[in-house]
Amino acid sequence: GGVQNDSHQQQQTGIITIATLLSSIGRVHQKKGNFPPAVAMFLEELQIREDFFGKDHTSIGATYTNLGRSYYKLGSIDDAITAYKESLRIKKKRLVEVDLLSPGSISPKNASGAASLQQKVKIAMTGGKLDEVAGATDSPGQPLSPETKSHSDALGEVSTTLNCIGLAYQDKMEFDKALNAYKASVKYKTLQVGKDNLDIAVTTETIGICYFNKGDYINAIKSFEESLRVKQLCLGLDHVDVATTLNNIGNVHYTLGNSKAAMKSYGRALELKRLLLGPDHLDVATMLNNIGSVYAEERSDEKAMEYYLEALKVRRKKLGDDNLTVATTQFNLGEVYAKTGYLDKALECFRETLRIRSIKLGKYSTEIVRVLDSMARIFLADGELERSLEYFADSYRVTEKHFGSDSMEAALTLENIAIVRIEQGLHDIAMKALEEVLRIKRSRGADASMTTTRMRSIQEFCSNA
Numbered sequence: 001g002g003v004q005n006d007s008h009q010q011q012q013t014g015i016i017t018i019a020t021l022l023s024s025i026g027r028v029h030q031k032k033g034n035f036p037p038a039v040a041m042f043l044e045e046l047q048i049r050e051d052f053f054g055k056d057h058t059s060i061g062a063t064y065t066n067l068g069r070s071y072y073k074l075g076s077i078d079d080a081i082t083a084y085k086e087s088l089r090i091k092k093k094r095l096v097e098v099d100l101l102s103p104g105s106i107s108p109k110n111a112s113g114a115a116s117l118q119q120k121v122k123i124a125m126t127g128g129k130l131d132e133v134a135g136a137t138d139s140p141g142q143p144l145s146p147e148t149k150s151h152s153d154a155l156g157e158v159s160t161t162l163n164c165i166g167l168a169y170q171d172k173m174e175f176d177k178a179l180n181a182y183k184a185s186v187k188y189k190t191l192q193v194g195k196d197n198l199d200i201a202v203t204t205e206t207i208g209i210c211y212f213n214k215g216d217y218i219n220a221i222k223s224f225e226e227s228l229r230v231k232q233l234c235l236g237l238d239h240v241d242v243a244t245t246l247n248n249i250g251n252v253h254y255t256l257g258n259s260k261a262a263m264k265s266y267g268r269a270l271e272l273k274r275l276l277l278g279p280d281h282l283d284v285a286t287m288l289n290n291i292g293s294v295y296a297e298e299r300s301d302e303k304a305m306e307y308y309l310e311a312l313k314v315r316r317k318k319l320g321d322d323n324l325t326v327a328t329t330q331f332n333l334g335e336v337y338a339k340t341g342y343l344d345k346a347l348e349c350f351r352e353t354l355r356i357r358s359i360k361l362g363k364y365s366t367e368i369v370r371v372l373d374s375m376a377r378i379f380l381a382d383g384e385l386e387r388s389l390e391y392f393a394d395s396y397r398v399t400e401k402h403f404g405s406d407s408m409e410a411a412l413t414l415e416n417i418a419i420v421r422i423e424q425g426l427h428d429i430a431m432k433a434l435e436e437v438l439r440i441k442r443s444r445g446a447d448a449s450m451t452t453t454r455m456r457s458i459q460e461f462c463s464n465a
Helices: 002-034 035-053 058-075 077-097 108-125 146-171 174-192 198-214 217-235 240-256 261-277 283-297 300-320 322-341 343-361 365-383 383-405 408-424 429-441 450-464
Strands: none
Touching: 002 035, 002 058, 035 058, 058 077, 058 146, 077 365, 146 174, 146 198, 146 365, 174 198, 198 217, 217 240, 240 283, 261 283, 261 365, 283 300, 283 322, 300 322, 322 343, 322 365, 343 365, 365 383, 365 408, 383 408, 408 429, 408 450, 429 450
């Protein structure tokens, strides 16, 4: 019997060794960015562990997490979510099974802390609120008991996996699902470490970004402000991460049209990033660009030019002439030049933007439509009608390709073409274009008053001719 037991134990050890080795090889591939072989290693490891331990073993949760991360890096987001969710199921099961949740295994000295933690876990598992029991752990300043540490680790693992799920849904732009995952992650992390923790601040900021992308700016700013509060508490007032959150708050205010509040947040963020990163850092260039946009919105064109030019200088120095962020600043600068009548300078900026975006994104990218339209408007203002028509026609081709001929985007470009045709005196062609615009707008339930006014003007002109 003893020989058989030894043989079985050796077999068990051998199987575990192989699984561990596969995991190690997979993680090496992962770190080197070789994700297909990493997936293969983790799948083989998973098969061995499930055959030997069953589908609910703790180690299998870690394998699913590694598998999910590799799928995520490969861009297989749905496969990543499936793996993460299986990891989450196993880790939640472990959370319930750890010794701390078994009343018989709790020593008297940890009984009160264990009871309150049990209560907190039940609240988190059922989606309740934590306010009434937040902060109930072992006595402050005392080392965690082994049972409490095991439980704390399990809470952290659940929180981390929920963050992974949130990130995957965020990449899919399924923001409601991402928010559900991130909020659950915050609940579990709060159970583990309390409310004023840097990890929670980071997740709370990500929640704010999801709200911002959804267009829910009120909840976005609430999340960013809570993240800022905790970051300042944990890191101090003068920290780069604090500046990043200030920038996000500024973005919300700018989007809402609150220029003064946006400028206040952007200004403080710029001050911090210059101080901590130096004047030639790319983050500084981002802040300069953002402040330039606020000045442009306020029609403080000279100040806008000043900040855009400084941002452009830093970005060119760090990134070269052919970078997309360089193109963004070139375009912004061109818009200000166009508003202030510096049409040659505006065209120079737009041409450079068009060149960069065409190289990096292709000639039919939607990112070049605004550039083409802006150039066409300058030629129209300058009386170069054929060139204006050429650029509006290019814009229409890109718009039609991406959005379809019945889209509002196509209607807006057609209306611009009609304006050029009116200036050329080609009223019949202009009228046909405007009739198509009118049809699209009515089918979309959009305001067509401007279009009908232009059509009426053509009719009146033709009748008086």
